[in-house]
Amino acid sequence: MREWFTIDRLDPETWCISEYRHWEETHCYLLNGERRSLLIDTGLGIADISAPVGRLASGPVTAAATHIHWDHIGGHRYFPDFTAHEAELGWLNGEFPLPIEAIREMVLDRCDPPEDFDITQYEMFQGRPTRLLADGDTIDLGGRIITALHTPGHSPGHLCFWEPERGYLFTGDLVYKDMLLAYYPSTDPQAYLASLEKVAALPAKRVFPAHHALTVEPDLPARMRDAFRQLDAEGRLHHGTGKLDYGDWGVWL
Numbered sequence: 461m462r463e464w465f466t467i468d469r470l471d472p473e474t475w476c477i478s479e480y481r482h483w484e485e486t487h488c489y490l491l492n493g494e495r496r497s498l499l500i501d502t503g504l505g506i507a508d509i510s511a512p513v514g515r516l517a518s519g520p521v522t523a524a525a526t527h528i529h530w531d532h533i534g535g536h537r538y539f540p541d542f543t544a545h546e547a548e549l550g551w552l553n554g555e556f557p558l559p560i561e562a563i564r565e566m567v568l569d570r571c572d573p574p575e576d577f578d579i580t581q582y583e584m585f586q587g588r589p590t591r592l593l594a595d596g597d598t599i600d601l602g603g604r605i606i607t608a609l610h611t612p613g614h615s616p617g618h619l620c621f622w623e624p625e626r627g628y629l630f631t632g633d634l635v636y637k638d639m640l641l642a643y644y645p646s647t648d649p650q651a652y653l654a655s656l657e658k659v660a661a662l663p664a665k666r667v668f669p670a671h672h673a674l675t676v677e678p679d680l681p682a683r684m685r686d687a688f689r690q691l692d693a694e695g696r697l698h699h700g701t702g703k704l705d706y707g708d709w710g711v712w713l
Contacts, residue, residue, distance in 0.1 A: 464507035464574055467516075468674070470666075473604070474628070475516050476674065479503050483570035485672050486531050489630055491623075492518035493601020499523045500621055500630050501670060505534020505585065506573055513538075522590075522599070524608075526632025526670060527615040528552055530563050536585045543599075544589040545610060545617030552586055557646060560584060593619060611659060613642065613652025620659055627665030634659065635681050636669030639703065640711040649688075649697045649713055656685040684709065 468476040475490040489500040497517040502509050523539035528551040536542050564579050595610035609620045614633040621630040642649050660682040667676040691697040701713035
């Protein structure tokens with residue numbers, strides 16, 4: 461039977477768990493410390509991500525959502541200790557602005573699911589976080605300190621995670637190689653620019669996105685920031701501008 465998850469070891473204490481059998485190619489990241497582990501995002505929930513995490517984690521696992529979209533919190537049901545940003549608490553309590561039927565359609569879109577997957581049983585995760593993360597909050601794993609950065613734009617409570625000691629930047633849906641989605645009513649193009657300003661200023665050595673190619677150059681956040689700055693100067697940084705192609709990435713406003 462084909463495995464749902466693809467696992468890549470990024471360094472001796474860091475793993476990437478990917479869902480390449482769905483078109484979104486979601487990446488989740490397991491960061492091991494001396495006392496506990498942090499799982500950044502949990503994927504679509506089509507398969508049980510706790511199985512590979514259980515084999516790889518160095519201690520108790522906290523799940524950290526970059527944001528409350530179904531493709532990032534699908535496996536949260538396996539991790540009762542989880543974090544989120546206050547701005548998206550409502551989405552964890554029945555207030556997500558899409559019906560479950562629409563979400564199920566997107567889950568199955570261009571997907572090669574396991575044979576035993578039943579889309580009629582698929583639900584968007586709901587729950588109460590054990591901790592709310594605000595901008596600048598830290599997570600101590602023991603020998604590894606991870607800083608949460610509030611980076612709205614793609615969603616109101618979007619978070620990136622920054623590890624200064626290693627120069628690792630985990631960007632969620634703020635930065636990746638492909639078409640950035642900034643046209644939904646819950647997105648904010650101006651906030652997106654402010655968030656790009658924040659992460660582009662960091663001395664990142666490696667950038668780890670939540671989707672598609674893992675080969676993201678450290679200068680990509682700055683290139684995106686410069687493009688957003690130009691759009692803003694031209695008065696085009698708003699919903700309705702349409703799709704814009706910048707070569708190895710694009711944005712849909």
